[in-house]
Structures are given as C-alpha cells and as structure tokens.
Amino acid sequence: MLLHNRTDRRILKQQIAQSSEPRLTLSFYKYIYITDPQAFRDKLYLDLSALQVLGRIYVAHEGINAQISVPQAQFEILQSYVNASLYLSGIRLNLAVDDNGKSFYKLKVKVRPKIVADGLEDHVFDVTNKGVHVDAEAFNQLASDPDTVIVDMRNHYESEVGHFENAILPDADTFREALPMVEELLKSHKDKNIVMYCTGGIRCEKASAYFKHKGFPKVYQLEGGIIQYSREIQAKNLPNKFKGKNFVFDERLGERITNEIISHCHQCGKSADTHTNCKNEACHILFIQCDTCAKKFEGCCSQDCYDFLKLPEEEQKTQKKKFKVVRNVFRKGRAEHLKLK
Numbered sequence: 001m002l003l004h005n006r007t008d009r010r011i012l013k014q015q016i017a018q019s020s021e022p023r024l025t026l027s028f029y030k031y032i033y034i035t036d037p038q039a040f041r042d043k044l045y046l047d048l049s050a051l052q053v054l055g056r057i058y059v060a061h062e063g064i065n066a067q068i069s070v071p072q073a074q075f076e077i078l079q080s081y082v083n084a085s086l087y088l089s090g091i092r093l094n095l096a097v098d099d100n101g102k103s104f105y106k107l108k109v110k111v112r113p114k115i116v117a118d119g120l121e122d123h124v125f126d127v128t129n130k131g132v133h134v135d136a137e138a139f140n141q142l143a144s145d146p147d148t149v150i151v152d153m154r155n156h157y158e159s160e161v162g163h164f165e166n167a168i169l170p171d172a173d174t175f176r177e178a179l180p181m182v183e184e185l186l187k188s189h190k191d192k193n194i195v196m197y198c199t200g201g202i203r204c205e206k207a208s209a210y211f212k213h214k215g216f217p218k219v220y221q222l223e224g225g226i227i228q229y230s231r232e233i234q235a236k237n238l239p240n241k242f243k244g245k246n247f248v249f250d251e252r253l254g255e256r257i258t259n260e261i262i263s264h265c266h267q268c269g270k271s272a273d274t275h276t277n278c279k280n281e282a283c284h285i286l287f288i289q290c291d292t293c294a295k296k297f298e299g300c301c302s303q304d305c306y307d308f309l310k311l312p313e314e315e316q317k318t319q320k321k322k323f324k325v326v327r328n329v330f331r332k333g334r335a336e337h338l339k340l341k
C-alpha cells in the first residue's frame with residue numbers, strides 16, 4: 001500500500017485549482033502521549049487519504065498537529081473518524097474563516113521530534129498540564145481587568161500584521177526564541193493574570209504549561225486561538241479586541257479579521273499588510289509589500305532581486321549563491337535591505 005503521494009506537485013496543484021468540488025480548510029491539534037508515532041502516522045495517512053483529505057500533519061510523542069482540507073461531502077465522516085480514534089477523540093476541529101478550501105494540494109503526514117519546536121528535551125515539563133482555557137467572552141472580560149497581561153506567543157512577522165490590543169509582542173523569529181523572551185518580560189508580572197494566545201491555540205497551550213511549570217499561578221489560554229475568537233465574536237456579536245489580519249501558514253498567508261491595516265510596506269513604508277514571498281526563488285524572503293511596490297518590483301523584495309530575474313537563465317544559475325543568506329527561513333522579513341521593516 002502507498003504511504004506517500006509521489007505525484008508531481010505541479011500536476012497536483014493544477015488538479016486542485018481546477019476542481020469544482022467544495023472543500024473546507026480546518027486545523028486541529030492535541031497534546032497527548034503517543035507511544036508509537038510512526039505506526040500512528042502510517043494508519044492516519046491511509047485513513048485520511050481514503051477521505052480525500054489534503055494538507056500537512058505532524059505527529060510526535062507529545063501529540064498531533066494538523067492543517068488540512070477535506071471535501072465538504074466527507075466532513076461528517078471525518079468527524080466520526082476523529083471521535084472514534086484513541087488519540088483524536090474529543091479534539092476540536094477549527095474551521096478556517098475567509099476560505100476557498102484550496103489551501104493544500106497534497107497530503108503529507110510526518111513524524112517529528114516535537115509538534116511545536118521548543119528547544120527543550122522531552123519531559124522537561126508536562127505539556128498536558130495546560131493553563132485555564134478561556135473562550136472569547138471570558139477573554140474579553142480578562143482583557144479589561146487591569147491585573148491582566150496579554151501575551152502574543154507568535155513570531156514577530158505574524159503579530160506585525162494583526163494582534164490583540166495591549167498585548168505583549170515578543171520580537172521573536174521562532175517559538176523556541178519566544179519562551180525565554182516572554183519569561184524575561186513577565187518577571188515583574190508574576191502574580192497577574194497571564195493570558196496567552198496564538199493562531200489556533202497550539203503554541204500558547206504549550207507556553208501556558210511551560211509558565212505554570214515556571215511557577216506562574218494564574219495562566220490562561222485563549223482556546224482555539226485567534227481563529228476561534230474571530231468566529232465567536234461574530235456568532236455572539238461580542239466586542240472585537242483583535243486588530244488587523246491573522247497570519248496563517250498556508251498559501252493564503254493571512255485571514256482578515258478587521259479592516260484596520262496596522263503594518264507597513266517593507267519597501268516604501270506605505271500602510272500595507274500583505275505578506276508575500278519574493279518572486280526571485282533564490283531569495284524567496286517573506287516580507288510585506290504594498291500594491292504599488294508589487295507592480296514596480298514585479299513581486300521582488302529589492303532592486304537586486306528584480307535585476308537578477310532579468311538576467312539570462314545561465315547567468316542566474318551562477319549568481320544564485322549570493323542570495324543564500326536571506327533565504328534562511330528564520331530571518332523572515334529581517335533582511336538588511338528591507339530598511340522599513
């Protein structure tokens with residue numbers, strides 16, 4: 001039986017672009033001890049392939065993390081499958097907002113050392129001993145309490161385009177970097193209500209367990225993250241304390257929550273919040289670009305990348321090396337030449 005999809009990605013991309021079958025994009029995660037991640041991975045791959053699920057799933061000893069799309073017609077079957085599964089039962093399925101269901105073109109299920117890289121050894125702290133879950137209403141209440149500190153557990157390029165009012169925004173490239181930074185920032189707030197949030201809850205859930213382990217007595221976590229919050233405030237007509245866009249890690253790169261644009265084009269400084277990857281594949285840096293600069297530089301991050309793409313192909317091959325440094329994914333949006341970052 002096939003345990004991987006080896007079809008050419010261009011063909012798969014074309015298939016999904018041309019398909020008229022309605023699909024739903026959703027995410028789920030759970031911290032739970034999985035004895036044999038590889039065996040669980042193989043079974044999951046076969047079962048979800050049969051349901052025509054696409055997307056990216058990580059399995060580790062500490063749990064599972066999934067971003068997937070499923071044909072609308074198979075959604076209920078997926079729900080019953082999940083509820084009948086030993087490791088997945090009781091899991092929350094977060095449906096994406098502002099979604100055309102074409103976020104993925106292939107199913108990848110990978111075994112990883114961790115579902116969220118934290119730079120710590122397994123069992124340093126109990127990841128299942130999480131902070132108190134709060135919904136949108138409880139979050140809003142806590143947010144208006146002067147004894148509350150709200151912490152954004154995402155990376156700088158995510159909070160740059162959208163975040164909660166008055167939140168602490170660590171200037172971190174990765175979650176692993178954010179943990180010690182936030183610990184330092186929270187030193188003088190130890191007895192306050194610490195409310196953590198992230199995109200879908202997976203990172204702040206781990207962070208909440210970490211800070212409990214570090215002796216913080218009142219740690220809370222926004223259940224289902226910004227994704228669930230934006231759905232709840234709409235459904236229950238609650239005041240919205242989130243401003244801007246929710247950055248997401250699929251091809252859409254962002255879901256708009258409010259019309260406010262809180263960030264700027266990294267090239268000209270004009271108000272903008274559209275993330276894009278530089279069209280020069282040798283660079284591919286993630287940055288914010290306004291429409292005017294997108295036209296002027298044809299989607300490139302700089303004059304250098306623009307000029308590079310005008311070179312004959314043969315010359316591009318020999319000059320590719322000079323873009324190696326900015327390609328480092330952990331320096332997204334931090335490249336020296338993006339002066340307006």
Ligand SMILES: [Zn+2]
Pocket residue numbers: 265266267268269270289290291292293294
């Ligand atoms: Zn611009």
Ligand SMILES: [Zn+2]
Pocket residue numbers: 278279280283284285300301302305
């Ligand atoms: Zn570039």
